[in-house]
Amino acid sequence: MVLVTAVRDYINRMLQDISGMKVLILDAQTVSIVSVAYSQSELLQKEVFLVELVDSISKSKEPMSHLKAVYFLRPTSENIQLMRRQLSNPRFGEYHLFFSNLLKDTQLHLLADSDEHEIVQQVQEFYADVVPLDPYHFTLNIVANHMYMLSTVVDPPGLEHLCDRIVDGIAAVFLALKRRPVIRYQRTSDIAKRIAQEAAKLMYQQESGLFDFRRTESSPLLLVIDRRDDPVTPLLNQWTYQAMVHELLGVQDNKVDLSNIGKVSKDQQEVVLSCEQDAFFKANMYENFGDIGMNIKHMVDEFQQVSKSNQNILTIEDMARFVDNYPEYRKMHGNVSKHVALVTEMSRIVEERKLMLVSQTEQELACNGGQGAAFEAVTNLLNNDSVSDIDRLRLVMLYALRYEKESPVQLMQLFNKLAARCPKYKPGLVQFLLKQAGTDKRTGDLFGNRDLLNIARNMARGLKGVENVYTQHQPLLFQTMESIVKGRLRDVDYPFIGNHFQQGRPQDVVIFIVGGTTYEEARSVALQNYANTGTRFILGGSSILNSKRFLKDLEEAQRISRSTMNVV
Numbered sequence: 001m002v003l004v005t006a007v008r009d010y011i012n013r014m015l016q017d018i019s020g021m022k023v024l025i026l027d028a029q030t031v032s033i034v035s036v037a038y039s040q041s042e043l044l045q046k047e048v049f050l051v052e053l054v055d056s057i058s059k060s061k062e063p064m065s066h067l068k069a070v071y072f073l074r075p076t077s078e079n080i081q082l083m084r085r086q087l088s089n090p091r092f093g094e095y096h097l098f099f100s101n102l103l104k105d106t107q108l109h110l111l112a113d114s115d116e117h118e119i120v121q122q123v124q125e126f127y128a129d130v131v132p133l134d135p136y137h138f139t140l141n142i143v144a145n146h147m148y149m150l151s152t153v154v155d156p157p158g159l160e161h162l163c164d165r166i167v168d169g170i171a172a173v174f175l176a177l178k179r180r181p182v183i184r185y186q187r188t189s190d191i192a193k194r195i196a197q198e199a200a201k202l203m204y205q206q207e208s209g210l211f212d213f214r215r216t217e218s219s220p221l222l223l224v225i226d227r228r229d230d231p232v233t234p235l236l237n238q239w240t241y242q243a244m245v246h247e248l249l250g251v252q253d254n255k256v257d258l259s260n261i262g263k264v265s266k267d268q269q270e271v272v273l274s275c276e277q278d279a280f281f282k283a284n285m286y287e288n289f290g291d292i293g294m295n296i297k298h299m300v301d302e303f304q305q306v307s308k309s310n311q312n313i314l315t316i317e318d319m320a321r322f323v324d325n326y327p328e329y330r331k332m333h334g335n336v337s338k339h340v341a342l343v344t345e346m347s348r349i350v351e352e353r354k355l356m357l358v359s360q361t362e363q364e365l366a367c368n369g370g371q372g373a374a375f376e377a378v379t380n381l382l383n384n385d386s387v388s389d390i391d392r393l394r395l396v397m398l399y400a401l402r403y404e405k406e407s408p409v410q411l412m413q414l415f416n417k418l419a420a421r422c423p424k425y426k427p428g429l430v431q432f433l434l435k436q437a438g439t440d441k442r443t444g445d446l447f448g449n450r451d452l453l454n455i456a457r458n459m460a461r462g463l464k465g466v467e468n469v470y471t472q473h474q475p476l477l478f479q480t481m482e483s484i485v486k487g488r489l490r491d492v493d494y495p496f497i498g499n500h501f502q503q504g505r506p507q508d509v510v511i512f513i514v515g516g517t518t519y520e521e522a523r524s525v526a527l528q529n530y531a532n533t534g535t536r537f538i539l540g541g542s543s544i545l546n547s548k549r550f551l552k553d554l555e556e557a558q559r560i561s562r563s564t565m566n567v568v
Contacts, residue, residue, distance in 0.1 A: 003132040003538065004276060006176040007037040010126040011072075014098050015046040018068055023050040023092065025057055025071045027079055030100055032131045032141055032253045034072065039277060054082050060091070068094040074129065074168075075099040080107050084114040095120045100129040101168050102207065129172035130540065133254060134275055136529055137522040138540045140169045141253075145543040148227065148515040149436050149557035152190040156560065163191070166542060167198045170222065170512055173540065174203070179508065180211040181222040183497040184489075188443045189226035191514050196224045200497040220508035221484070223494065227515025227545075228437035229444050230476035232366050232401060234518050234550035235394045237359040239470040241292050242285040243519035245273065245342060247546045248349050251519075261345050271338045280335055286523045288468055289346075296339050303336045354386045358395065359470050365398040366447075366473045374399060375410045382417050389422040393429070394547055400430050402447060404438055429551075432558045443493050444476045477511065477521045477539075478528075484509055485533045510538045516549070517541030 011034060015022065024043065026034060031053065043051065054073060069092035073079040087095065097111070103125055111123065130138040147162045174181055180203055185196035199222065203211045227234070238247045249256050251273060259269040275282035284295055350356060361377045364370070378395050381387050396418045400411055415430060435441075483489040487505055496502070513521075517539055525539045543549065 002135045003130065003138050003173065003176065004037060004135050007033060007128040007130075007132045010128040010176075011038050012046075014070055014072060014096070014126065015043075015048065018070060018094075018096055020047060021067050022046070022048045022070050023052060023064065023067045024048045025052050025054050025069055025073075027054050027073045027076075029074050029141065030072045030128075033100065033128055036131055036133060036254045036274065037128075037276075054079060054086075057091075058082055058085060063091050065091075065093045067092050068096065070096045070098070072098045072100065072126075072128075075101055075103045075107060075125075077107075080110055083111060087111070087114040087120065088116065090117055090119050093119075097123045098126050099124070101125065101127060101172050102210075127172040127175040130169050131253060133544070134522060134526070136525050136536075136538050137517065138169075138173070138538070139517065139544050140165060140540070140542050141544075142166075142542040145516055145549075146553035146556040146560070148191050148542065149553070150560060152194055159191075162542070163195055163198060166195050166512070166514065167202060169540065170195075170199050170224075170510070171202055171207075173510060173538070174211065174220070174222070177220070177508070178213045179216075179220045180204075180213055181220040181510065182500045182502050182506070183222045183224070184494045185224040185497065186226050186229060186443050187493055187495055188441060189228070189514070192224045192226045195512075195514060196222075196497050199224070200500075204498065204500070218504055218507050219500075219502065220510065221502060221506040223480075223484070223489075223509065223511045225480070225494075225511065225513055227513050227541075229442050230446055231433060231437040231550075232398065232446060233473075233475040233477075233520055234516070234545040235397055235547055236362050236366060236473060236520070237355055237391075237470075237547075238520055239289045239359065239468070240286050240520070240523060241281075241289065242273065243523065244289055244346060246519050246544065248346050249342070250546065250548075251544070256342065258341060258345070261341065264341055265337070267334070268337055268341060271342070278335060280339060286526065288471060292343060296336075296343055299336055299339065303332055353388050353391060354384070355391070356470070357381070357384075358387060358391045361395060362398055363469060363472055365395070365402050371403050371407055371410075374403065375407065375414075378414060379417070382414070382421055389424065390547065390551070392418060392422055393425055393551070397430050397433055400434055401437070401439075404434055426555055426558060429554060429558060432561070433554060436554070436557070444479065446476055473520075475518070475521045475524055477513075478524045480511070481509075481524070481528050481535075481537055485528075485535050506535060508536050508538075510540060513539070513541040515541070515553075516543040516545040518545050 015024075024034070031051075048070075050067070054071070071083070073083070083097070097120060103123070108123065111120070131141055132138045142162060142165055144158050144162060147156070147159050150156050150159060152159065183196050183200050183203075185192040187193075238244045242251075245251055245256060249258070254272055254274045256271050256273055257269070258264050258271060272278070273281055273285075275285060280295075280299060284292055287295065358381060361374075361381060364377065365374055378399050381395055382392050396414050399414060403411065418425075418430070419427060480489070484506070511525075522539055525537045529536055545553075
């Protein structure tokens with residue numbers, strides 16, 4: 001039930017049975033898939049001496065008959081047309097074609113017709129059609145992620161493509177895991193229902209034979225939910241390592257761009273943050289920021305000890321030992337430099353934007369009551385010149401989501417103050433958020449103030465106090481997973497598709513969030529799996545969100561909604 005392993009196995013199978021020098025040819029999406037699952041040194045070990053994008057290969061005329069071409073592409077019509085052109089005028093000695101998902105019969109016939117020179121050695125489907133960021137977390141990296149906020153009734157251009165891509169990704173996950181799930185969806189979300197229905201149609205009707213795996217005692221569960229049910233999590237500042245790096249610096253396919261930071265060496269301008277390749281990151285990715293600083297200090301002390309021992313080269317034996325250990329020494333040096341650079345830059349941003357002050361109010365808005373105190377705290381921060389515009393906007397949004405029904409007068413005062421202080425943000429953006437994800441649109445008990453059990457839990461937590469005021473928030477996903485484990489996920493809120501009901505508690509659950517996941521939610525899933533309750537979870541989404549991306553999606557959806565209304 002670990003997707004990174006499944007994807008790595010597919011890549012291994014592609015490369016290990018083809019001997020000799022190879023060129024690996026990818027598209028814009030499979031390059032992300034390969035880059036997070038496989039390192040460059042591992043590709044070299046498999047005799048891959050060149051990695052190219054499929055559209056750039058089309059522009060080159062240079063023959064390379066000494067190389068064997070290994071194509072790994074999504075089975076899109078664009079890629080099929082590119083392949084046809086390249087097969088009609090081949091540059092490589094052999095062609096091995098691998099597709100990341102189901103290939104249609106018509107596409108296969110088109111490829112066969114184009115292979116006039118008979119150089120294609122094999123065509124296979126390898127179901128690695130998601131980007132496996134961590135063992136229990138994957139994304140689809142959908143660029144037009146904002147489409148999920150648009151009305152399915154209007155069915156704007158691009159929405160069908162979004163749904164098709166999500167269904168493809170979900171299908172690939174279950175084909176890789178060799179399981180067919182029972183499917184549920186969030187009742188209040190039209191797009192979640194549409195995707196659940198399309199996934200069921202594919203797995204139970206169109207490709208039922210392909211998904212007809214050996215029966216097990218308990219069918220896995222696919223739960224499709226909507227990002228708008230929890231708009232709070234992507235709006236919060238984060239204080240655990242992986243989530244904080246993405247919030248403040250940005251992470252793309254497990255890589256962080258540090259080129260804009262001063263005093264960073266050339267080889268550190270883009271760094272990799274992967275739990276598969278970095279033992280320190282694996283051990284600390286879910287730790288609090290305060291603990292990270294101490295743990296990095298221990299790592300620096302350890303490196304200094306190693307450096308001192310390497311300076312005492314007195315004999316030939318010492319020299320030989322240093323040469324043997326040099327690659328490991330270089331790797332350790334790079335790792336220390338990387339994490340020191342990340343934490344130093346994040347500390348600078350925290351101080352510059354006064355994020356500890358801002359975050360304390362954010363957490364109070366997300367987790368505790370007290371409307372009067374919240375209004376005063378948000379007003380003070382709006383008036384604070386040290387607080388950035390994006391932080392002002394997020395504070396007003398969090399207040400609006402929390403007290404939408406309770407304080408309309410104070411809410412309007414905050415809207416007016418925000419408009420005066422942050423004119424660069426589109427008017428009505430907070431109101432558009434409420435229209436999309438306000439209390440009338442949500443299924444779950446986002447603030448723990450609807451359900452008696454959640455109210456009691458919050459009271460108990462308040463009486464005990466919290467270990468860290470900056471990390472007291474738990475995503476709504478935590479409650480959802482808890483309900484699944486305890487068999488309390490309500491059918492009325494999360495109906496089943498068709499007549500396929502769950503028999504007993506599921507052992508394997510894939511939760512897909514239409515609109516994107518956050519690293520805070522990925523952390524909740526990992527901690528839930530570590531708790532070993534007997535149910536294993538995998539989290540997937542259409543993109544990876546931080547507050548900047550969530551707000552960008554919101555602005556783009558607002559722009560399209562306005563233009564659609566004007567046309568009407």
